[in-house]
Amino acid sequence: MGPDSSQDAQTVSQLGEFGLIRRVTSGRGQSPGTLLGPGDDAAVLSASDGRVVATTDVLVQNVHFRLDWSTPHQVGRKAVAVNLSDIAAMGAVPTGLLVGLACSAEESTTVVDGLAAGMWEEARGVGIDLAGGDMVTSTTLTVSVTALGELEGREPVTRSGARPGDVVAVAGRLGWAAAGLAVLARGFRSPLAVVGAQRVPEPPYEAGPLAAAAGATSMIDISDGLLADLGHVAEASQVSIDVRGDQVEIPQRLIEVASALGANPQHWVLTGGEDQALAATFPAERSLPQGWTAVGTVGRGRGVTVDGADYDEQEGWQHWR
Amino acid sequence: MGPDSSQDAQTVSQLGEFGLIRRVTSGRGQSPGTLLGPGDDAAVLSASDGRVVATTDVLVQNVHFRLDWSTPHQVGRKAVAVNLSDIAAMGAVPTGLLVGLACSAEESTTVVDGLAAGMWEEARGVGIDLAGGDMVTSTTLTVSVTALGELEGREPVTRSGARPGDVVAVAGRLGWAAAGLAVLARGFRSPLAVVGAQRVPEPPYEAGPLAAAAGATSMIDISDGLLADLGHVAEASQVSIDVRGDQVEIPQRLIEVASALGANPQHWVLTGGEDQALAATFPAERSLPQGWTAVGTVGRGRGVTVDGADYDEQEGWQHWR
Structure with a gap:
């Protein structure tokens, strides 16, 4: 041939x-x-x-x-x-x-x-x-x-190193792919800002090594949703994590799309997967590296809460469920 | 749960x-x-x-x-x-x-x-x-x-290093999985010696590092069949390979199975894949490491022959063909 x-x-x-x-x-x-x-x-x-x-x-x-x-x-x-x-x-x-x-x-x-x-x-x-x-x-x-x-000589940052008192922070976008999925599922093809996020994530690749170099105690990529993946960190680290609702930014674009669809944009941000953002925990005394934003704190106990209470909408997405 | x-x-x-x-x-x-x-x-x-x-x-x-x-x-x-x-x-x-x-x-x-x-x-x-x-x-x-x-400090042994004058050798079994496939395809479940070889190969794992340490100039695992995979070596190395029919052992067990099925046992040995044997080339002056048997020689030119002639039964197995 x-x-x-x-x-x-x-x-x-x-x-x-x-x-x-x-x-x-x-x-x-x-x-x-x-x-x-x-x-x-x-x-x-x-x-x-x-x-x-x-x-x-x-x-x-x-x-x-x-x-x-x-x-x-x-x-x-x-x-x-x-x-x-x-x-x-x-x-x-x-x-x-x-x-x-x-x-x-x-x-x-x-x-x-x-x-x-x-x-x-x-x-x-x-x-x-x-x-x-x-x-x-x-x-x-x-x-x-x-x-x-x-790893360029660094230690791997696992899910199991979070300690009570640590700050919880995120890098990258949250909720955009979930908004895109909601749009596509209703047969629409726009707005492209959210549909594009569902089609191709834009993970903050550099934020991972930056967090490791800045002393992150634990880290995970958010593929199942912020709360679900923080749940994996809390379980592996045997700690509790409380997310501060007012620290988790809800982008204006998502508010607009949610309004058009009659959906809850905070739910996308807290539980939407597939944006491949990163979540990590840092010692409270360190300043966060570039691209990272604080969204909560690590405490004693178990489980993940939002403003101190259980978040009772369905958390994240599981295969075969 | x-x-x-x-x-x-x-x-x-x-x-x-x-x-x-x-x-x-x-x-x-x-x-x-x-x-x-x-x-x-x-x-x-x-x-x-x-x-x-x-x-x-x-x-x-x-x-x-x-x-x-x-x-x-x-x-x-x-x-x-x-x-x-x-x-x-x-x-x-x-x-x-x-x-x-x-x-x-x-x-x-x-x-x-x-x-x-x-x-x-x-x-x-x-x-x-x-x-x-x-x-x-x-x-x-x-x-x-x-x-x-x-690699434990060794250089990788690729497909492209065979040189005219090298000895071609194999380690591991040839033709057993093909015989097993022929048996299974006709609805039989025995003899287990060949059916078992089709179900689970027994690759000569240690023979690979041994060949590398002994100066092998090229190596490949035989998944498509001896002649087909030697063809990949010949092409990558820009050499020809001649297999000596009388040096390729045809196990008695395969002769018996072939006789019962009316099949050609040499064809299984030369073209059968899935035994995951290894083929390699060695400088002629070196002695072959344990587990390796000479089956041919490398020459100038291109292509693979058996006793100097084209082997005209279908060579090996290709996906999507």
Whole structure:
């Protein structure tokens, strides 16, 4: 099969596995963290302080994304972003990605090209490569991304280090993706500010290493919702967390969208996932690093409250529930 | 939900995501390569020489495995084995695994428990952990494994270093999984020697680092078939490879099975995949390390031949073909 037939191919089946891999990986150059890129049994990446941070997230069509709501390019960006956000939440910087792509033999190469281009764009935005992967046949379009990172000599910031007296702070946007989801679910395609946030998150990648360097005692990325994810920190750290309602900003844009839909914008901000913001706890005596805003305090006990009371709307989103 | 209801739960949905993760990860202890295990946004693994080897393979139900042919435990072992084999083929030793599991909310917890137990068994056999992962909903049962490893100061052995004059050698079994597949495809369940090889490969993990230490110039794991995978080495190295038919052992057991099925046992050995044997090239003046057997030579030119001639049965197995 010559290069011409590759360019004209309409389905994954016509292109074949190796043609597809060449198409996704060729002509991309190589970032400094990639010591050995695609084309071998495994990739080799830098792990300069002798440790590697590793996380994986799987996105399934019609569970985590819909191709009538998002373009393949947007799905590709999101699949990488949710993983890079996990790397940032450890206080690490990313070094490379592996991608497992499962799709039907009849899948259009346009979808695969779009996914790949979106993944490359998000990766290159932080200076890393798609260093390896696997492509297989499946009846369900599934994108499985593994992100690797390094700590640059710092200790990882886990969920379990929050201490009573710490300040709880957030970096990044809250509630925007939830507002976008509410808009899309009612059949609208605008306003783009919130719909775009649902399609492609904008995680505050730099805020993770900044928080680690500033002495954050715990950190998590907000994928299930602020209250739900703070619940994971409280449980792992065996502390309680109280969020101050008046410290959690509700953006004017979300108030407007909520008003149009008859929804509660505070609920989006407190429980909406998928913005991939970061939440962390800091010793009270430290000043917060750039991009971080205080939203509450850590106390003794267990559980998460808002202004000292249980927040009784449904918290966050759980799979299989 | 208390621990009792967890034990009695019959479907993934009843157990919930977090209950399922606890069930798969709890009580396993921690291997030395795992610096931070499951329960956080990412795992942290050892990469003591400042580099990490990383590979991912995705296994899809009814494409890569069938639960009427294999138990979930066997599928779990195989999913890990195919990844560990890639690590070995770089000359590396494994340090840890990440697992992405996609399954239906109605999937039986027995399936998930079996998969997890099989993955843990194969991982513990080489002294590593399931250090992290993701569990999501999908209509298609999909197991996505990422294996990480380290080179212990050695250079990675790629596919591209074979030189004319090198000896071609293999370690591990050839043709057994193909024979098992032929048996299963005709509705039989025995002989177990070959059916078992199809269900769970036994890759020669130690042979990879041994080959690297012995100066192997190129290496690959045989997942598509000996001739097909040597073709990848020949192409990447820009050399030709000639396999000596009389040097490739055809086990007596395979001759017997082939005779019963009216099949060609040499074809299984030369083109059968899924045994995850290793093929490598060595300088002719070196003696081969333990577990390795010479099967051919590297020459100038391109392509793979058997006794100097094209092998004209279909070579190996390609996705989407």
